[in-house]
Amino acid sequence: MAGRVEKNYPLHQLTTWKIGGPAEAVYWPQTKEDLATVWQRAQKADVPVWLIGQGSNLLVPDSGLPGVTLVTTSLRAIEWGNYTVQVEAGYPLARLAQEAGERGFSGLAFARGIPGSVGGAVMMNAGAHGGAMAPHIAAVTALWPDGTVKKVGKAELEFAYRSCSLRGHAWVLEVELMFAPGDRETILQEMKENLTKRALNQPLEKPSAGSVFQNPPGDSAGRLIEAAGWKGRGVGGAQVSTKHSNFIVNTGNAKAIDVLTLIEKIQKSVELEFGVILQTEVAYLNDTQYTRSDARIKGEQSLENN
Numbered sequence: 001m002a003g004r005v006e007k008n009y010p011l012h013q014l015t016t017w018k019i020g021g022p023a024e025a026v027y028w029p030q031t032k033e034d035l036a037t038v039w040q041r042a043q044k045a046d047v048p049v050w051l052i053g054q055g056s057n058l059l060v061p062d063s064g065l066p067g068v069t070l071v072t073t074s075l076r077a078i079e080w081g082n083y084t085v086q087v088e089a090g091y092p093l094a095r096l097a098q099e100a101g102e103r104g105f106s107g108l109a110f111a112r113g114i115p116g117s118v119g120g121a122v123m124m125n126a127g128a129h130g131g132a133m134a135p136h137i138a139a140v141t142a143l144w145p146d147g148t149v150k151k152v153g154k155a156e157l158e159f160a161y162r163s164c165s166l167r168g169h170a171w172v173l174e175v176e177l178m179f180a181p182g183d184r185e186t187i188l189q190e191m192k193e194n195l196t197k198r199a200l201n202q203p204l205e206k207p208s209a210g211s212v213f214q215n216p217p218g219d220s221a222g223r224l225i226e227a228a229g230w231k232g233r234g235v236g237g238a239q240v241s242t243k244h245s246n247f248i249v250n251t252g253n254a255k256a257i258d259v260l261t262l263i264e265k266i267q268k269s270v271e272l273e274f275g276v277i278l279q280t281e282v283a284y285l286n287d288t289q290y291t292r293s294d295a296r297i298k299g300e301q302s303l304e305n306n
């Protein structure tokens, strides 16, 4: 098997929040087959396995992660077709969007400013500017809880706002996307405008994980958090951005516990003030959800055997 392996590796280097303790081991598989093999071996040995892409929607505990953390970013094979693309999970979403636009393939202009891997974007059903991944997905090849690798069509999947039915049940290895014919210049212009809007509204210059909370139906988390008085306030090194209240930024030395405490305070405050329960959008890789005596991994990011 090929691919880089590191022991006791600081996970803050693999998240855009720049937060997270050490991983017992990190492996960057070079092929889908290597990823599946390591997962199968870890299952047999009762070792916890975690999977991350570009770590742009991720909070990792200060205590780090036991077992093996698999990082998909080396899985980058790509094959363009007639208004389609077959692409591995680790391919950068923003690059894919740019390349699709340059071909005159329409559909992913919304994604040009979204950091993250294609696999992470499918799992999160990433979206912006009125667009989202789901309408462009034709099929997904995934590693399933029984250890098999199988391709499923769109009809077998369910997507909703920032959610995909595969989440917690399977790991995305490859995706087939479909596009509509478009005008290259129009698409590139739309992407440029989206990037400009984003730079105006979002604190891209500071480490963050994007929106921390999902928008509640009919309202916006950023508006509610600001109205509850949280703009600019913080806990330890974690601060509610002064530019956008649904972003928590790392001011330099934030710990996961600072972010978690701030999230809880905001949730309580917004519920008290407006009766709205904010749900988090970011994924928390919680090491306490796993116990070695239990062969199953219960975290939402992991595979379950049931």
Ligand SMILES: Cc1cc2nc3c(=O)[nH]c(=O)nc-3n(C[C@H](O)[C@H](O)[C@H](O)COP(=O)(O)OP(=O)(O)OC[C@H]3O[C@@H](n4cnc5c(N)ncnc54)[C@H](O)[C@@H]3O)c2cc1C
Pocket: 016, 051, 052, 053, 054, 055, 056, 057, 058, 072, 089, 113, 114, 115, 116, 117, 118, 119, 120, 121, 122, 123, 124, 125, 126, 127, 128, 170, 171, 172, 173, 202, 204, 208, 209, 210, 211, 283, 300, 301, 302
């Ligand atoms: C500045 C900034 C702006 C952002 N703007 C947006 C935005 O406009 N819209 C939006 O939707 N998001 C946005 N995000 C959030 C983030 O970019 C997306 O959620 C992105 O799709 C996450 O991809 P990732 O590869 O980084 O996933 P990670 O953060 O690595 O992982 C996220 C979750 O997905 C799981 N996962 C990752 N890869 C796979 C895989 N191959 N198979 C199964 N599970 C997997 C992980 O286990 C974890 O639970 C933003 C983030 C930042 C930092």
Ligand SMILES: NC(=O)C1=CN([C@@H]2O[C@H](COP(=O)(O)OP(=O)(O)OC[C@H]3O[C@@H](n4cnc5c(N)ncnc54)[C@H](OP(=O)(O)O)[C@@H]3O)[C@@H](O)[C@H]2O)C=CC1
Pocket: 016, 017, 092, 093, 094, 095, 096, 098, 099, 112, 113, 114, 115, 116, 203, 204, 205, 206, 207, 208, 209
């Ligand atoms: N606040 C935060 O914590 C973070 C914010 N961000 C923001 O999120 C956004 C997306 O981030 P990121 O995923 O790093 O994306 P970038 O905007 O840096 O780049 C997007 C991708 O598109 C590729 N690309 C750019 N131009 C072309 C081109 N002409 N042809 C082909 N490919 C091209 C880049 O390739 P190449 O690699 O060759 O440049 C890169 O892979 C950015 O706006 C960034 O500012 C990102 C990370 C953290």
Ligand SMILES: C=C(O[C@H]1[C@H](O)[C@@H](CO)O[C@H](OP(=O)(O)OP(=O)(O)OC[C@H]2O[C@@H](n3ccc(=O)[nH]c3=O)[C@H](O)[C@@H]2O)[C@@H]1NC(C)=O)C(=O)O
Pocket: 127, 128, 129, 130, 201, 209, 210, 211, 212, 213, 214, 215, 220, 221, 222, 223, 224, 226, 231, 243, 244, 245, 246, 281
């Ligand atoms: C960044 C993310 O996605 C983003 C995506 O980039 C943008 C652009 O389409 O739209 C969503 O943000 P958003 O709903 O906060 O969009 P914005 O246009 O910035 O704000 C919505 C409304 O809230 C108000 N607002 C925003 C921030 C703030 O501090 N105060 C405030 O009052 C704005 O004035 C606006 O009226 C996505 N967030 C969610 C949770 O759906 C992400 O998911 O990580």
